[in-house]
Amino acid sequence: MIATGAENVLPNQRVDIVEFTGSVLTDQWGMTEACANASQCRNFLYHEDFELGVIERVEESRADGIMQGKLLCTGFGTPEFPLIRYDVGDIGLWSAQGECKCGLESPVLAGILGRIDDYVVTPEGTRIMRFDYIFKHTPNVRECQVVQDSVGEIRLRVVRRDDYSNADEHMLREEIRRWISPSLAVQFEYVSEIQREANGKFRAVKSLI
Numbered sequence: 001m002i003a004t005g006a007e008n009v010l011p012n013q014r015v016d017i018v019e020f021t022g023s024v025l026t027d028q029w030g031m032t033e034a035c036a037n038a039s040q041c042r043n044f045l046y047h048e049d050f051e052l053g054v055i056e057r058v059e060e061s062r063a064d065g066i067m068q069g070k071l072l073c074t075g076f077g078t079p080e081f082p083l084i085r086y087d088v089g090d091i092g093l094w095s096a097q098g099e100c101k102c103g104l105e106s107p108v109l110a111g112i113l114g115r116i117d118d119y120v121v122t123p124e125g126t127r128i129m130r131f132d133y134i135f136k137h138t139p140n141v142r143e144c145q146v147v148q149d150s151v152g153e154i155r156l157r158v159v160r161r162d163d164y165s166n167a168d169e170h171m172l173r174e175e176i177r178r179w180i181s182p183s184l185a186v187q188f189e190y191v192s193e194i195q196r197e198a199n200g201k202f203r204a205v206k207s208l209i
């Protein structure tokens, strides 16, 4: 079994992974703030993991028999910093009946909107969506957004901490050469802040091509 998370699995990605590995693919929905989680059952619907928190559905609207609305999350796992009715910024989909025939009785979500990230295209033609591992050893980077303006090149928009130096820039170039592409050109743009989107978060990867 393969468990995926963090971004929506697109239908073509699901088909490719299942065909290539011969495994069952089950997707998870959760968040770094750890105040809610939902896991796909054998029918590929998301069941709330109610041991971890409560998911409320608000501002509902209905289209074609499918309900959709904001998800407010109240978690049980972080008593040091409780998040109560936390608006995580994702939109949930559920059926009006809300049941699943798999036998589990926990509340069901049919899907999650709003977890589709951009990707960078390398000169080798590969598509890279996640860059977080590049920043594991660069604590002097407060925030970074990866922007692609043209094929063959990326721009790192970096908010620096006080101790940031050329060594950090060098390390980032090396990590990208090693893990992403040996021939991708990397530009640095130093900014005081990264613009937030409507949901209050910034997009880690932004493609303009």
Ligand SMILES: [Zn+2]
Pocket: 041, 042, 043, 044, 045, 047, 100, 101, 102, 103, 104
């Ligand atoms: Zn189910």
